[in-house]
Amino acid sequence: MNDGFGIAGLSALDRHFGRFIGAFSNPPDPLVVLAAALVSRAAARGDVCLELATAGDLEPGMAPDPESWTAALKRSPAIGRPGQKRPLILDEHGRLYLCRYWDYEDRLARDFCGRAEREAALDPLQLDSLVQAVFERLPGRPDADQRAAAAAAGRRGVTVITGGPGSGKTYTITAILDLLRRLQEGRPLRALLTAPTGKAAARLQESLRRVGLPGGGDAPAEVATIHRLLQPVPGTSRFRHDRARPLAADAVVVDEASMVDLALMAKLADAVPPEARLILVGDRHQLASVEAGSVLGDLCGGDRAGAGAARGARALDGCIVELTRSYRFAPGSAIGELSRAVNAGDARGALDLLAHDRSGTVEWMDPAAGPGVEATVRQRIVEGYRPLVEAAEPDEALAAIARFKLLCAHAAGPSGVETVNRTAERLLRRGGGIPAGGGAGQWYAGRPVLVTRNDYTLMLFNGDIGVTLPDPATGRLCVHFPGPAGQSRPVAPQRLPEHETAYALTVHKSQGSEFDEVLLILPERDSPVLTRELLYTAITRARNRIVVCGRAEVVATAVGRRIRRASGLRDTLWGPDPA
Numbered sequence: 001m002n003d004g005f006g007i008a009g010l011s012a013l014d015r016h017f018g019r020f021i022g023a024f025s026n027p028p029d030p031l032v033v034l035a036a037a038l039v040s041r042a043a044a045r046g047d048v049c050l051e052l053a054t055a056g057d058l059e060p061g062m063a064p065d066p067e068s069w070t071a072a073l074k075r076s077p078a079i080g081r082p083g084q085k086r087p088l089i090l091d092e093h094g095r096l097y098l099c100r101y102w103d104y105e106d107r108l109a110r111d112f113c114g115r116a117e118r119e120a121a122l123d124p125l126q127l128d129s130l131v132q133a134v135f136e137r138l139p140g141r142p143d144a145d146q147r148a149a150a151a152a153a154g155r156r157g158v159t160v161i162t163g164g165p166g167s168g169k170t171y172t173i174t175a176i177l178d179l180l181r182r183l184q185e186g187r188p189l190r191a192l193l194t195a196p197t198g199k200a201a202a203r204l205q206e207s208l209r210r211v212g213l214p215g216g217g218d219a220p221a222e223v224a225t226i227h228r229l230l231q232p233v234p235g236t237s238r239f240r241h242d243r244a245r246p247l248a249a250d251a252v253v254v255d256e257a258s259m260v261d262l263a264l265m266a267k268l269a270d271a272v273p274p275e276a277r278l279i280l281v282g283d284r285h286q287l288a289s290v291e292a293g294s295v296l297g298d299l300c301g302g303d304r305a306g307a308g309a310a311r312g313a314r315a316l317d318g319c320i321v322e323l324t325r326s327y328r329f330a331p332g333s334a335i336g337e338l339s340r341a342v343n344a345g346d347a348r349g350a351l352d353l354l355a356h357d358r359s360g361t362v363e364w365m366d367p368a369a370g371p372g373v374e375a376t377v378r379q380r381i382v383e384g385y386r387p388l389v390e391a392a393e394p395d396e397a398l399a400a401i402a403r404f405k406l407l408c409a410h411a412a413g414p415s416g417v418e419t420v421n422r423t424a425e426r427l428l429r430r431g432g433g434i435p436a437g438g439g440a441g442q443w444y445a446g447r448p449v450l451v452t453r454n455d456y457t458l459m460l461f462n463g464d465i466g467v468t469l470p471d472p473a474t475g476r477l478c479v480h481f482p483g484p485a486g487q488s489r490p491v492a493p494q495r496l497p498e499h500e501t502a503y504a505l506t507v508h509k510s511q512g513s514e515f516d517e518v519l520l521i522l523p524e525r526d527s528p529v530l531t532r533e534l535l536y537t538a539i540t541r542a543r544n545r546i547v548v549c550g551r552a553e554v555v556a557t558a559v560g561r562r563i564r565r566a567s568g569l570r571d572t573l574w575g576p577d578p579a
Contacts, residue, residue: 048567115157166328198461257282262293389433450502522550
């Protein structure tokens, strides 16, 4: 029997783990070795478990007989049933987990089910009246979905609010905070706001400051990252706040929840007191977390969650609200229409929009059209970054860097961030926009910089983008970042945490950002990372204009491919898919 080591895509760690698990039996069972190696590979790819029915996407003829495979796994002393303490757990649905992932998923499912069943004893008419009063004190006119979201948050122990860019998620959060303050009946509201990254936390903080919280003094003083909120215990994977030492909170709001992986979400839920409201906010159509799991998508039940409330839900019935109106993209907006076509898996419609839009907001550059396309792309890069390299003042440069951005699907490779960044530097040097000479990482006026590690001392966070220019006060090169009240703040290059040049970003690293114009550069050939979620995320980073550079077959294949991460969370909360 094949031990799994002839399978493409297995790393040295996967092979080692397979042998480790197999060694629990004497002699090792090749079926167990194979399963363990595939579980390790699945976790590295973002899956929570290995579904034996799909056999880890093995080629035809390589997958063992399901009955024989299951029987072999049940015989192994390294593999236990749910609730047992064994290295691997096999559930009754044929899902094989690393023990810690089964534990995270089980804890999270039980936590959400328990919170969903807890409903505040509120008179419906009183709640409607309070919701009406809250929105009357906010600018603008709320839509029905925003009202439904506020009412659900007031009524339920857990609420999931999902919506695309410009759907009013921050506006709705503001209303919810005011509503919960009113429901406290004179007691101060202990509300904690958090996000998975420092950049996302800072953006939410600024957005809430712009909207303003009616009622004054109960607004949270700071939006913290989840890690900072829970307080890591040095040298461990644990946090100071957990089920035994919960957070002091009446409500916890988590923004950009699509970026939160299974392990972190389970630890956060553990730390939220059972009687507190937990409110998750995000875009279920965006890319999933980098680490294992697709928690927000699972909570929303995939495509079974509709506007206003979930359809056919069990545990989360009435807890899911989708904001469907876009306040950023007007009806008929080509960018909005393109994002909807991609979400719907309509490759023909997406390509038609790319090819025939006359509004100037959507453009397609197909490399198959001839060598002139490459020259046009290079010209666009120079034109897009000319305002940045010509900027003389930090505030002017920061405004310029928010106008145009190159996005790539990959970090490496011919169409990846590393190559595109080098190309952009070479083109700008050739045009005299930046100094000639020097190698990678050279400091020069106009160089954009992406921070890749949080530094709480400097208040710089993973995802922050700054621009290098002389400090007006000293004349020395500094990296200038957006500061409070719209003023830039300089940081000496030698003080920066880990960072990289940022003419181009991966789509993953662009999450939470917005630019006036985006040029998306796709690889020449298909790649597993090319999915409709990646395209949707890239398209919706653009406020005014999206340019897609990619072959028709690459775009079509990506639109037709969905991220599907194996887990049991969705079935536990929603039940299996209907036959």
